[in-house]
Amino acid sequence: MAWLWNNLDLVLGLTLDHIRLSAIPILLGFAASLPLGWVATRVPWLRGVLLTVFNVVYTIPALALFVVLPGILGTKVLDELNVLVAMTLYATAMMLRGTLDAFGSVSGDVLQSATAQGYSSASRFWTVQLPLAGPVLLANLRVVSVSTVSLLSVAALVGSGGLGRLFTAGYSRSFIDEIVVGIVFILLLALLFDALLVLAGRLVLPWARRAKAPTSIPFVKVR
Amino acid sequence: MNFIVDAIAFILDPANWAGETGVGARLSQHLFITFLSVLIAAAIAVPLGLLIGHTGRARGAIIGITGAARALPTFGVMTLFVLIGIQFGAGLSLTPVIVVLVVLAIPPLLAGSYSGVEAVDRQTVDAARAQGMTEWQILTQVELPLALPLLVGGLRSATLQVVATATIAAYVAQGGLGRYLIEGIQTRDYLRAVVGAVLVAALALLLDGLLAALQRLVVPRGVSRGSARTKRSSPGTATRSSGTLEATRTPVTEG
Numbered sequence: 001m002a003w004l005w006n007n008l009d010l011v012l013g014l015t016l017d018h019i020r021l022s023a024i025p026i027l028l029g030f031a032a033s034l035p036l037g038w039v040a041t042r043v044p045w046l047r048g049v050l051l052t053v054f055n056v057v058y059t060i061p062a063l064a065l066f067v068v069l070p071g072i073l074g075t076k077v078l079d080e081l082n083v084l085v086a087m088t089l090y091a092t093a094m095m096l097r098g099t100l101d102a103f104g105s106v107s108g109d110v111l112q113s114a115t116a117q118g119y120s121s122a123s124r125f126w127t128v129q130l131p132l133a134g135p136v137l138l139a140n141l142r143v144v145s146v147s148t149v150s151l152l153s154v155a156a157l158v159g160s161g162g163l164g165r166l167f168t169a170g171y172s173r174s175f176i177d178e179i180v181v182g183i184v185f186i187l188l189l190a191l192l193f194d195a196l197l198v199l200a201g202r203l204v205l206p207w208a209r210r211a212k213a214p215t216s217i218p219f220v221k222v223r
Numbered sequence: 224m225n226f227i228v229d230a231i232a233f234i235l236d237p238a239n240w241a242g243e244t245g246v247g248a249r250l251s252q253h254l255f256i257t258f259l260s261v262l263i264a265a266a267i268a269v270p271l272g273l274l275i276g277h278t279g280r281a282r283g284a285i286i287g288i289t290g291a292a293r294a295l296p297t298f299g300v301m302t303l304f305v306l307i308g309i310q311f312g313a314g315l316s317l318t319p320v321i322v323v324l325v326v327l328a329i330p331p332l333l334a335g336s337y338s339g340v341e342a343v344d345r346q347t348v349d350a351a352r353a354q355g356m357t358e359w360q361i362l363t364q365v366e367l368p369l370a371l372p373l374l375v376g377g378l379r380s381a382t383l384q385v386v387a388t389a390t391i392a393a394y395v396a397q398g399g400l401g402r403y404l405i406e407g408i409q410t411r412d413y414l415r416a417v418v419g420a421v422l423v424a425a426l427a428l429l430l431d432g433l434l435a436a437l438q439r440l441v442v443p444r445g446v447s448r449g450s451a452r453t454k455r456s457s458p459g460t461a462t463r464s465s466g467t468l469e470a471t472r473t474p475v476t477e478g
Binding site: 056059060061062063064065067070071077146147149150151153154156157158161163164166167168170171174176179180182183186187190191 | 226293295300302303306391401405407408413416420421424428
């Protein structure tokens with residue numbers, strides 16, 4: 001592991017890149033999935049349309065999406081923006097299904113009681129449905145977070161994959177240590193993000209401390 | 224969107240299909256790598272998943288494996304295995320690539336077959352046991368048919384994962400549709416890269432669509448009939464049921 005100590009600056013720099021390039025898509029994907037999920041629960045035909053569209057996006061392999069986006073966005077092939085947009089699309093696609101599950105997990109009786117108590121549609125969403133959907137939202141967000149952190153490394157093939165750069169560099173020099181460092185750091189980063197989300201969940205959802213871990217979630221497609 | 228039209232024109236030109244580096248050869252390489260890896264993975268994971276689902280033992284192991292697989296960067300594991308393969312004298316052969324793809328395809332298949340069996344109503348299993356069926360008969364004649372939709376769902380995830388990762392494999396091996404992408408990026412030939420992207424995306428969507436159709440097809444007749452009746456009797460909840468998954472969770476209760 002002498003290589004790690006001699007190249008600590010490089011590894012830490014790439015780690016910061018990795019954090020930026022994965023945290024932004026995770027947060028944007030989460031933020032986008034809430035209104036999309038809300039609309040989908042309100043308008044039945046839109047639910048099918050949104051699920052189909054995002055399933056198609058999700059099915060497209062990452063490397064293909066990285067390459068097609070420049071032609072659509074007018075960016076350069078090696079532009080970091082392509083990676084951010086692609087990862088955000090994947091995060092939204094993964095999260096949307098979770099958001100629908102989360103909103104669906106709130107008992108209809110509770111929602112009807114809220115309406116009967118005089119809640120307006122908007123305040124019912126913000127003060128009843130969203131908080132009650134919180135634990136399931138968090139469980140799905142954790143899955144999205146881990147998947148995004150690991151998938152980002154593919155972007156090294158188009159010049160900006162954060163720690164994934166250690167894979168291309170290590171491979172071209174046939175240097176195994178560098179690749180192992182990359183894998184270990186990505187695993188550590190995934191754990192760190194997960195711990196932060198659990199902590200955030202404790203702060204935002206103090207009543208759900210004994211909520212189930214995401215182990216109850218069926219295996220979502222990952223890449 | 225001209226660049227996509229150009230790429231499709233390139234793909235439709237028969238001249239580009241011929242030869243060792245033509246579309247035809249690379250497409251068949253990609254399909255061969257995908258099918259072989261998924262087949263090996265299924266031979267390992269499906270019996271294991273069914274067994275764990277039937278006995279209810281080692282469930283924690285499945286949860287751990289699927290969780291860890293999510294965090295593991297596939298691209299890193301791919302380069303690592305190929306370098307290790309070279310050190311052991313395997314050269315630039317396909318073997319390390321296939322090994323990685325098999326390892327990646329196992330978790331979704333394991334989870335699919337396990338959760339398929341676990342989702343079977345315990346009353347149905349008890350009823351089968353009470354009728355005098357042996358454990359083997361229960362597994363193959365009751366649990367397996369009812370588990371098929373979720374099992375095929377796992378197969379679908381695994382295939383998607385392998386098709387996508389086989390694309391990245393072009394970085395370390397010579398074959399597959401990913402070559403167009405890698406060559407295009409390395410030589411700054413955008414059209415070539417888009418050709419690869421369109422082909423790979425089309426292949427992924429096609430396989431996903433086929434497996435989605437298969438997933439619907441394998442729902443046992445008794446189950447689809449049962450769920451249809453439930454839908455009619457309670458129209459309020461009918462719109463909420465999510466097709467095959469719901470159907471597997473509520474197997475024939477009438478006997």
